[in-house]
Amino acid sequence: MAQVTVNVPEDFLENSDPERFAQQMRLAAAVYWYAHGDISMGKAAQLAGLNRAEFLNFLSQEKIDVFQVDFDNLEQELTRN
Numbered sequence: 300m301a302q303v304t305v306n307v308p309e310d311f312l313e314n315s316d317p318e319r320f321a322q323q324m325r326l327a328a329a330v331y332w333y334a335h336g337d338i339s340m341g342k343a344a345q346l347a348g349l350n351r352a353e354f355l356n357f358l359s360q361e362k363i364d365v366f367q368v369d370f371d372n373l374e375q376e377l378t379r380n
Contacts, residue, residue, distance in 0.1 A: 322348060326357070334363060 305324070312320055326347040333343035344354035358365050 329354070330358070330361070330363060333358075 307320070315323070326349075329338070329343040329347035332338045332346075333340060338346070340354065341351060344351045347354055347357075349357065355365060
């Protein structure tokens with residue numbers, strides 16, 4: 300696995316240890332990239348350090364759409380003969 304170093308202001312770690320902060324950053328990035336369709340759910344779960352069921356549960360708890368819908372493609376499919 301690759302390692303990435305990110306510099307953050309000290310006050311970001313006042314109420315959290317660095318490992319927990321890093322986990323939260325990975326989860327936030329995974330959710331963001333998944334929600335924008337940049338990565339699959341499996342890749343997002345892997346990045347977040349969760350299995351798919353745990354990632355789905357997190358998305359549900361945070362009220363984040365679980366399934367990505369391309370409405371243009373959906374409309375084309377619905378109007379096909």
